[in-house]
Amino acid sequence: MAQDSSTETSPLLRNGEVHDSDDEVDPHVVRKSNDKTNYTGRAIVLYLLTLIFIAALVVLLGFKEHLPDQILPWIGELPREPTRAALAVLDVAPVIVNLPILVRYLYANNVSAVDLNSRMPGHVDIPRLREGKVGGFFWSVYVSCPEIKDAENFTEPSWRVRDTLEQIDVARSLIDKYPDTFQSASTSEDVTTSIINGKIASLLGVEGGHQLGNSISVLRQYYSLGARYLTLTHTCHNAFADSSGPTAPLHNGLSPLGRRLIDEMNRLGMLVDLSHTSDETAIQALNYSRAPVIWSHSSARAIHDVQRNLPDDVLRLVGSGPGQKEAVVMVNFVPDFVAVPGNASVASVADHVEHIARITGKDHVGLGSDFDGMNGAPTGLEDVSKYPALIAELRKRGWNKFELAGLTGANILRVFQGAERVAKELQDNHTLPVYDLYDKRTDIPRNPFEL
Numbered sequence: 001m002a003q004d005s006s007t008e009t010s011p012l013l014r015n016g017e018v019h020d021s022d023d024e025v026d027p028h029v030v031r032k033s034n035d036k037t038n039y040t041g042r043a044i045v046l047y048l049l050t051l052i053f054i055a056a057l058v059v060l061l062g063f064k065e066h067l068p069d070q071i072l073p074w075i076g077e078l079p080r081e082p083t084r085a086a087l088a089v090l091d092v093a094p095v096i097v098n099l100p101i102l103v104r105y106l107y108a109n110n111v112s113a114v115d116l117n118s119r120m121p122g123h124v125d126i127p128r129l130r131e132g133k134v135g136g137f138f139w140s141v142y143v144s145c146p147e148i149k150d151a152e153n154f155t156e157p158s159w160r161v162r163d164t165l166e167q168i169d170v171a172r173s174l175i176d177k178y179p180d181t182f183q184s185a186s187t188s189e190d191v192t193t194s195i196i197n198g199k200i201a202s203l204l205g206v207e208g209g210h211q212l213g214n215s216i217s218v219l220r221q222y223y224s225l226g227a228r229y230l231t232l233t234h235t236c237h238n239a240f241a242d243s244s245g246p247t248a249p250l251h252n253g254l255s256p257l258g259r260r261l262i263d264e265m266n267r268l269g270m271l272v273d274l275s276h277t278s279d280e281t282a283i284q285a286l287n288y289s290r291a292p293v294i295w296s297h298s299s300a301r302a303i304h305d306v307q308r309n310l311p312d313d314v315l316r317l318v319g320s321g322p323g324q325k326e327a328v329v330m331v332n333f334v335p336d337f338v339a340v341p342g343n344a345s346v347a348s349v350a351d352h353v354e355h356i357a358r359i360t361g362k363d364h365v366g367l368g369s370d371f372d373g374m375n376g377a378p379t380g381l382e383d384v385s386k387y388p389a390l391i392a393e394l395r396k397r398g399w400n401k402f403e404l405a406g407l408t409g410a411n412i413l414r415v416f417q418g419a420e421r422v423a424k425e426l427q428d429n430h431t432l433p434v435y436d437l438y439d440k441r442t443d444i445p446r447n448p449f450e451l
Contacts, residue, residue: 086391089404090133095367095387101139102372103170104163111173116181123371123383126181129200131385135409136191136201138229138296139175140373141167145210145236152250154214154239155440161213168204168225175202186226188416205273205296208234209241209261214438216257216264228416229271229296232258232281239438241285242278244307253280257438259288264434266291269423271416274298275332275368279314286317291422292326292415297368299332299352308337310356318360326418328411329356330368335376346380350393353407362403366412 079085102122107113116126146158175182183199185191194201204227212218212230219230232254235245240258242249251258262285265272272293274282286293301309310329318327331352335344338352356365371377371384380389391404399407437444 082392082395083388085395085401086388086404087133089391089395089401090135090388090408095132095134095136095408101141101167101170101174103174104143104167109166109170111170111177114174114177116174116178123377126178128383128385129181132383132387134200134384134387135195136185136203138203138205139171140205140207140296141171141211141227142207142234142373143167143211145208145234151237151246153440154210154438155442158213160211161215161218164206164211164222165225168222168227171202171204172226184226186228188413188420191413191416203228205229205231205271207231207273207296208236208276209238209258210234210236212238212240212261214239214257214441216261216434216436219261219264219270220268220433223268223270227270229273229294230261230265231273231275231277231296232261232285233277235276239440241281243276243281244278245276249278249280251281253278253284254288257436260434260436262289265289266419266422267426267431267433269420271419276308279311282310282314283317286314286325286327289325290426292328292418294327294412294415295329295368297330297332297334297370297373299337300355303348303352303355304337304339306337308332312359315356315359318364320361320363326364326415327360328364328366328415329360330366330412331356333369333371333378333381334374335378338378344376344378346378346386346389346393349378349381349390350397353390353394354397362399363406363411363414365407366409367407 079088103109103111103114106121114120116124119125119127141164143160143163146156146160148154148156148158150156172184175184181200182202183190183194183197185194185201185203191201191203204222204225206212206222206227206229209230209232212222222230232241233243233245235243237243237246237250239255240261241254242251254262258281262272264270266289269291272285272289272291273296274285274293275295275298277285295310299309300315301307301311303309309332315329317323318325318329320326331349332338333344333349335341338344339348353365353367367387367390369381369384377383380386387408391408394404394407437446
């Protein structure tokens with residue numbers, strides 16, 4: 001006999017109606033149960049718990065000035081005590097620094113003789129890196145400027161390319177020697193991954209165009225070995241650009257080959273570093289580079305008037321506004337560049353940080369230090385373990401956790417990512433490598449008919 005359609009139900013329905021007791025043996029018939037009552041009860045409990053949580057949050061936020069420092073991080077606030085606040089920032093935003101290597105001079109490049117787990121004679125070793133909460137740094141593969149007879153012709157042979165390759169070997173060997181501490185990084189993503197893994201991200205930087213042997217081809221080989229920035233000059237002029245070291249300019253900024261060098265750096269994704277360059281070189285490079293640039297270790301001339309520091313008119317070209325370039329100025333700690341002799345301190349370094357930040361914005365300042373690349377250190381910043389002291393000083397001056405996190409690492413990572421994006425665009429557009437030669441070289445024929 002046909003069923004009344006009003007009592008028919010589907011086995012897929014969960015809100016069927018109650019049927020006669022005979023229906024209980026039919027698996028296709030769903031009885032009305034207490035599910036609705038249970039659901040209502042759970043909803044009420046969840047609602048009450050939500051209200052309790054909101055009320056507790058309101059109380060915490062409303063009376064957070066009365067909460068102990070240990071509780072504040074749980075509600076997204078920094079501890080009031082500056083040193084605790086500094087450590088809290090560095091827990092999630094480790095410092096990225098520029099670290100020259102003294103192994104060449106102290107150990108004749110014998111990595112086997114170096115014990116970074118013990119206290120080293122300079123500013124840096126693994127225990128102090130950990131104490132200072134350093135999350136990453138550039139290993140500077142620096143070698144000094146050559147002594148040349150003709151200051152306007154750089155074809156005189158030197159061993160600087162060989163020496164740079166040895167420094168790269170030292171850096172990579174030390175990274176490999178301590179795999180529980182260091183992790184090689186060649187991209188911004190690698191840096192983030194290293195920090196997440198609890199390792200110190202290790203990148204390489206070449207601190208001077210004189211280390212290229214006048215050859216853009218050498219730049220490409222350094223890049224393939226892991227170098228991710230090149231300082232256009234050190235304390236000497238070179239075939240590419242003028243330095244802040246000599247008093248008289250040579251190229252009045254960038255040479256034509258220097259512009260082509262920047263073209264290739266942009267194509268590769270290698271950061272253009274303007275520390276040590278003359279003011280004119282810096283201005284021209286800022287205007288010419290398609291990618292963001294860095295100053296790996298430079299301070300403010302308005303705070304301490306030395307040629308090595310940046311003047312305000314250059315700083316005003318850095319920022320996110322019209323006519324400004326995306327860049328980061330990583331503050332130098334070298335005492336002679338920070339203050340008059342004997343006066344360099346945590347406070348004076350903080351003065352440089354704040355001055356640069358006032359002009360460029362806090363998104364465009366970082367920490368460069370130059371530990372193990374300088375004689376002495378500011379009082380209170382004697383080695384890499386002392387970074388929290390500087391963060392604490394800036395916290396006292398009103399910097400919030402986001403600004404401090406930018407200073408200690410996020411700003412340089414953003415600039416690095418910007419350089420990577422430009423490189424990808426250029427490579428996606430099939431931009432060709434640069435093969436221009438230094439015009440004073442005579443060892444390579446300029447055309448096949450000279451062979």
